[in-house]
Structure formats: C-alpha cells, structure tokens
Amino acid sequence: MSSEYGLKRHFNGEAARLIGDRIRAVDPGFDVEGYAAEVEARIPGKELKDRVLVLAEGLRTRLPAGYPDALPILLSVLGDELAEGEGMFNASWYLMPVARFVEQYGLDHPEASLDAIEEITKRHTGEYAIRPYLEQHYAPTMERVARWALSPSHNVRRLATEGVRPRLPWARTLTVFVKDPLPVLEVLEPLRSDSSEYVRKSVANNLNDIAKDHPDVALATALRWLEESPTPETQWIVKHGLRTLVKKGDQQALALLGATGGEHVRVDRLRITPGSVTIGDTLLIGFDIENTDDRPHSIAVDYVVHHVRKNGRTIPKVFKLTTFELGAGEKRSLEKAHAIKEVQTRRYYPGEHSIDIQVNGLVQATERFGLRT
Incomplete structure (x- = not known):
C-alpha cells in the first residue's frame, strides 16, 4: 500500500x-x-x-x-x-x-x-x-x-x-x-x-x-x-x-562519501540492446569499467536516461546502478536491465533517447536507443 x-x-x-x-x-x-x-x-x-x-x-x-x-x-x-x-x-x-x-x-x-x-x-x-x-x-x-x-x-x-x-x-x-x-x-x-x-x-x-x-x-x-x-x-x-x-x-x-578518482576510471564498450524498443520492452545496458590508476578507488556508478518530452526536448533521470571498490588496474563488466514502462510520474514519447554512464559524478560514455510508439 x-x-x-x-x-x-x-x-x-x-x-x-x-x-x-x-x-x-x-x-x-x-x-x-x-x-x-x-x-x-x-x-x-x-x-x-x-x-x-x-x-x-x-x-x-x-x-x-x-x-x-x-x-x-x-x-x-x-x-x-x-x-x-x-x-x-x-x-x-x-x-x-x-x-x-x-x-x-x-x-x-x-x-x-x-x-x-x-x-x-x-x-x-x-x-x-x-x-x-x-x-x-x-x-x-x-x-x-x-x-x-x-x-x-x-x-x-x-x-x-x-x-x-x-x-x-x-x-x-x-x-x-x-x-x-x-x-x-x-x-x-x-x-x-x-x-x-x-x-x-x-x-x-x-x-x-x-x-x-x-x-x-x-x-x-x-x-x-x-x-x-x-x-x-x-x-x-x-x-x-x-x-x-x-x-x-x-x-x-x-x-x-569516499568516491573520488572518477577521472581515473574508463568506460569502454557501452552496449544498449535492442537499439529500438516500444513501451513494455526491456533494455539491456552493458559496459566494461576499468581503473587506470595505480591505487584503488571507491566507485559509484549511475546511469542517466535522457527521456524525450512531447516538445522534442529531453529531460534526464538518474538511476542508481552500483557502488564497489575497484582495485588498481582492475577491470569489470557490468550489466543492467532497464524496463521501459510508464509510471505515474513519467510519460514516454517516441524519438531518440540517450543513456549516459556516470562514474563518481563524471559522464564517461553515452549511447542512444530509439523508442517507437
């Protein structure tokens, strides 16, 4: 309730x-x-x-x-x-x-x-x-x-x-x-x-x-x-x-909060599949993340969906993904399923949307997907 x-x-x-x-x-x-x-x-x-x-x-x-x-x-x-x-x-x-x-x-x-x-x-x-x-x-x-x-x-x-x-x-x-x-x-x-x-x-x-x-x-x-x-x-x-x-x-x-060193983290191979969806579908977001520094860092990873509005402009919505310790030179692969479903506070409109991967507050990679009605 x-x-x-x-x-x-x-x-x-x-x-x-x-x-x-x-x-x-x-x-x-x-x-x-x-x-x-x-x-x-x-x-x-x-x-x-x-x-x-x-x-x-x-x-x-x-x-x-x-x-x-x-x-x-x-x-x-x-x-x-x-x-x-x-x-x-x-x-x-x-x-x-x-x-x-x-x-x-x-x-x-x-x-x-x-x-x-x-x-x-x-x-x-x-x-x-x-x-x-x-x-x-x-x-x-x-x-x-x-x-x-x-x-x-x-x-x-x-x-x-x-x-x-x-x-x-x-x-x-x-x-x-x-x-x-x-x-x-x-x-x-x-x-x-x-x-x-x-x-x-x-x-x-x-x-x-x-x-x-x-x-x-x-x-x-x-x-x-x-x-x-x-x-x-x-x-x-x-x-x-x-x-x-x-x-x-x-x-x-x-x-x-101890999450520093975002400039030493690299995001590679950002993948959003499928590339075109309708409401009710689920996106799979995948990417590799690597600490290029010679010391470990506490990592906070978010992803930002830029939703298309009725007037064609976009508005960002930040979603929490994960936090963890990433060792010196360590590399990991991450995946996240994201459902495209309408809620009371959000309506979807067709067009090209984009997703940013944000690490410790810094945008490290961007990819796009299409939304059909």
Whole structure:
C-alpha cells in the first residue's frame, strides 16, 4: 500500500465501517451505516487526499459538536503503538482520516491537538497533520517538536524529523524551512546517530530535502556530523542524505562519501540492446569499467536516461546502478536491465533517447536507443 494509487482505493465505505465500529464501542449512538453510505456516495472520482477528507468530514458531522468533546472519542480507536518495522500504511492505514480530522478541525485548540498528534503518530503518522500547526502556531509547535526529538518512542522521534521536512511528498511545502533550514537542522541534531532505522531514514530524507535548496549547508552539516559522531548510523544517514547531490555529480558530496578518482576510471564498450524498443520492452545496458590508476578507488556508478518530452526536448533521470571498490588496474563488466514502462510520474514519447554512464559524478560514455510508439 505504499503508492498513492494503491492506498486510495482502501478509503471507501468499508474503511468508514472499520472506523465507525471502533467508535461505536465507546459511543453506542454513532451511526456507522449512515457514515459508510455517505462516504461511498462521495468518493467516486476522488484521489487519495480528497477521499481521506471525505472520511474526516463524515466524522465531524457525527461526533459531538465541540472539538474538545469529539477528540477523546476519536482517539479511543487508536490501538497499540507500532513496533519498529511495522508500517504505518499497512497495520494502521485506516487512521489516516483520524489524523486528517485533527489537521482540519483542531487549529483553534493547538495544545490538545498537538497532544493528539503525538498519540496518533505512535500508531500511524502525524507528519501531515502537524504542518498547518507549524504555519499558524509556529513557536509552540516547534517547542513541542524539540521535545519529540528526545522522546523514548521511535515513532515520536520520527515525527519530529518527518513533520518538519521542507519538501515532504504528498504534503504542502514548508516555505519557511525552504528559505531557512537552520531550525530543521536543530531538530535533526540529536537524531544524527539514532538507534532506530525508521528515524534514520527520516533524518536522511530531511537532509536530502535541504540539499536540494541549500547544498552548501547540507554538505557542511554532513561533514560536521561525520567528524563529531563517526558511527555507522551517522555514515548511513549522510550517504542517503546526500543522494541527490551524488546523482548530480557533486564532487564535494562524492569526496565526502569516499568516491573520488572518477577521472581515473574508463568506460569502454557501452552496449544498449535492442537499439529500438516500444513501451513494455526491456533494455539491456552493458559496459566494461576499468581503473587506470595505480591505487584503488571507491566507485559509484549511475546511469542517466535522457527521456524525450512531447516538445522534442529531453529531460534526464538518474538511476542508481552500483557502488564497489575497484582495485588498481582492475577491470569489470557490468550489466543492467532497464524496463521501459510508464509510471505515474513519467510519460514516454517516441524519438531518440540517450543513456549516459556516470562514474563518481563524471559522464564517461553515452549511447542512444530509439523508442517507437
């Protein structure tokens, strides 16, 4: 249920019954069937976020009119806290409308709502619900976020970092942090070597967001973290947090990760077969790579597909291939299968496409293939 399409189809009348039955256990008068019927009638043609809003609106009209009275009833459906590795969109996906309820209707009661978001995130996530509170109640919300970063709950610590991500997918951009990422970095500071993989992924994603707008700040932060806490956990965060800069061939980011010496690596015999494909086919990319230096190098190999757009221009998309140590004078052969299939974020157009082989940020070889409709 990770994709938006895969998730949205679950938010229907059956989801309303699931939530309604749990509410009725503490509020016997809750109209479960009426709630389910309303949701089922209103969701056709709607995408994920609008479907979730329909469920939240149905709750608002059926719970007590006063938000402080409705909130405890709604929080009674939360269940147990998720353990490390339990997915918020798997075990507790149905709580998304509960979080949306707090996001939509609780802004006049920030303290109670932030308490609720903390409890929700232990079972689901509060990363979307918190964003209007950051915009309308900045100071008290950031004070709460700072406390969350020190929580014994890995879910709450993860909320501290994920909730302040400047460019969180599926959410509104937090322009205040796009302009000035320093408050975000203060939140990340105690989490730079966190014991939880769930938290570390969020810290890395947050650093990657910052790198898109402030690469120098992200690089300086990564360097300091590696110097001050050279743990495997910090190293992992830095590696994944600089991934956008690495894909762009940023030499400082590559050097920070130990991938240097791209100028000493040679790519020969780049082969793309077949030379002409249609959507649904698979390309086989093959080439030889050789270290011409007299010392070993850490190698990061990417390939860049230049997709033809409707206007005939091309736009590059970087794909990760592999990383490895290449000894002095060593030569290897690499292959990669690449499927030509449409996804929600990419459409294909006919024409001549090209593929670059990029080693440690430097383009070393280019070949072309044709795409037919």
